[in-house]
Amino acid sequence: MNAHPLYLQVMPLRKLSGRAMIPSSKPETQRAILAATLARGRSLVFNDLRCVETTTMKEACRAIGAVIDEKDGFLEIHGVGRDIKADRRVIDALGSGLVFRVFTALTCFSSSAAVITGDTILRNRVMLPLFDALDQLGAHIECIGDEGKAPVVNWGGGLKGGRCVLPGNVSSQFITAVMFAAPLAEQVTEIIVEGEILSISYIRQTVDTLRRAGIRVEVSDDFSRIEVHPGEYQPAEYRIYGDFTSSSYLIGAATLFQGTTILENINSNSLQGERAIIDVVKALGLTVEFDDHNNRLLLTNPHAQITGEFEFDASDFPNIVPTLAAIGAHVKGTFRVVGGSITRLHKSPRIKAMVSELAKLGVDIKALFKDGVYDGFEIHGKGEDYAGDVALSSWGDHRIFMSLFVASLRCRRPNLLDGYLDVNCSFPDFFEQFALLGVHAREVVQALQEDDALALQEG
Structure with a gap:
C-alpha cells in the first residue's frame, strides 16, 4: 500500500426531516x-x-x-x-x-x-x-x-x-x-x-x-x-444572524426530499445576497415560512421529484453556485445557472469543479461560458437517482465539498468525498447538523495497492 488518503463515505437517504441550526454569518x-x-x-x-x-x-x-x-x-x-x-x-x-x-x-x-x-x-x-x-x-x-x-x-x-x-x-x-x-x-x-x-x-x-x-x-x-x-x-x-450561504446546504438537501425541515438562527431581514437561496427553492415549489421573532425557518417540500424548466442569474449570490449545481443535478427537466463568472477566482474554479465532479456521477451537465470564461452551467435531468459509488474531489475547496455532500444524498450507493475537514473554514458543525436531519457519514481510508486496486477500511 502506497498511500492512505482519508475520505468521507456519505450514506444515501430516503427521507430527510428534523430541526437543525444554521451557523452565524x-x-x-x-x-x-x-x-x-x-x-x-x-x-x-x-x-x-x-x-x-x-x-x-x-x-x-x-x-x-x-x-x-x-x-x-x-x-x-x-x-x-x-x-x-x-x-x-x-x-x-x-x-x-x-x-x-x-x-x-x-x-x-x-x-x-x-x-x-x-x-x-x-x-x-x-x-x-x-x-x-x-x-x-x-x-x-x-x-x-x-x-x-x-x-x-x-x-x-x-x-x-x-x-x-x-x-x-x-x-x-x-x-x-x-x-x-x-x-x-x-x-x-x-x-x-x-x-x-x-x-x-x-x-x-x-x-x-x-x-x-x-x-x-x-x-x-x-x-x-x-x-x-x-x-x-x-x-x-x-x-450576527444566520449565514445564508451555509444555510444553502441544508436548504438544498431539503429540496431533494419530500418533507418538512426546521432551521434555527436564520432571519429574513438580511443584506446577504445568498438569501436568494430562498427565492430559488420557492421557484422550485417549496413552501417557506420565516418566524423572525424566533429566528426560525420552516421549509416544506411537497414534491417527491421536482420537475420543470428553471434559470437563475447568480451574479449577486455567487457563493451558492456550487449548491445550485447540487440541487439542479436532481431536478427533472432543465436547470440553468448563469452569472457565476467571479467564482473562477475563488478558492477553486468552482463551476469547472462542479461540472467535472457531477459528470462523474452521470449528471448531464455542461459548462456555460461568457467572454471565454466559465459563467454557469446547464443540467438536463431525467429524474432518476444516480448510481453513486464514486470518489469525488473537493478541489481543495470547502464549498465544493459541502455541495457534493448534498448531491450525494440521493444517490443509490454511497460516494466517497475528500476534503471533509475543510468544513471548519465556515461551518464547523456541518456534520452534526446534518446528523440531526438523519444523514449519516463515516470516515474511511482508501488504500492504493501496488496493482492500483482499491480497498476500503473503516477508519
Whole structure:
C-alpha cells in the first residue's frame, strides 16, 4: 500500500426531516470584528461565528493591537482606533482572501513594516488590482514573491486618500479592503468601480458596517462610485444572524426530499445576497415560512421529484453556485445557472469543479461560458437517482465539498468525498447538523495497492 488518503463515505437517504441550526454569518462576523478593532474603546459582537476564517480575522486584528475576548455567545473587543501597530509581525491570512486584502490595506497605517502572507492557494489568487488601487492612494507595498500576488511587505506611511479605480468583476473584497482603510486616510477617498459589478451584496454589507461604526459613506445607486470620508470608528454593538450561504446546504438537501425541515438562527431581514437561496427553492415549489421573532425557518417540500424548466442569474449570490449545481443535478427537466463568472477566482474554479465532479456521477451537465470564461452551467435531468459509488474531489475547496455532500444524498450507493475537514473554514458543525436531519457519514481510508486496486477500511 502506497498511500492512505482519508475520505468521507456519505450514506444515501430516503427521507430527510428534523430541526437543525444554521451557523452565524461569516462575512458579517468578520466585518464586525474589523470595525470593532478600528474603534477606540469597547465593542460587543453577539452570536458571532467561530470557525477557521473568523479565527484568522481575530488573530490578524490581535496582531495590530486589538484585545479580543471570546465569551459565551459574544465577543468583547477593545479596539485600537488609529493606533495600528504591526510591530514588524507577519500577519498570516491562511486561506482567507478577505483577511489578506483588508490587512494589506490597513497596514498602510502601521507604525512599522508588516508582512502579510497566506497559504499556497491564497498566494495564487489575483491581488494586483488591489495593489494598484492602494498605490493610487499613496501606499508603499512591495511583493516579495510573484509580482502582483501574496505575500507582500507593507512599509507603512499612511494613505493620502483621493481617487482610485477598481474592477467590479474580479473581487468585491478589493472594494471592502479600501473602504475599511479609507476613514484613516488624510482626505476623502473616492473609489471608482469600473465595468460589470458583481457581488454587490458584499459591498452593501461593508457599507452598512461602516455606517454603524459612525463612518460617513456615500454610494451611487449603481455602486460605480463610493466615497468614504475621514473619520473615527466608534465602538458599537453588533448582532450576527444566520449565514445564508451555509444555510444553502441544508436548504438544498431539503429540496431533494419530500418533507418538512426546521432551521434555527436564520432571519429574513438580511443584506446577504445568498438569501436568494430562498427565492430559488420557492421557484422550485417549496413552501417557506420565516418566524423572525424566533429566528426560525420552516421549509416544506411537497414534491417527491421536482420537475420543470428553471434559470437563475447568480451574479449577486455567487457563493451558492456550487449548491445550485447540487440541487439542479436532481431536478427533472432543465436547470440553468448563469452569472457565476467571479467564482473562477475563488478558492477553486468552482463551476469547472462542479461540472467535472457531477459528470462523474452521470449528471448531464455542461459548462456555460461568457467572454471565454466559465459563467454557469446547464443540467438536463431525467429524474432518476444516480448510481453513486464514486470518489469525488473537493478541489481543495470547502464549498465544493459541502455541495457534493448534498448531491450525494440521493444517490443509490454511497460516494466517497475528500476534503471533509475543510468544513471548519465556515461551518464547523456541518456534520452534526446534518446528523440531526438523519444523514449519516463515516470516515474511511482508501488504500492504493501496488496493482492500483482499491480497498476500503473503516477508519
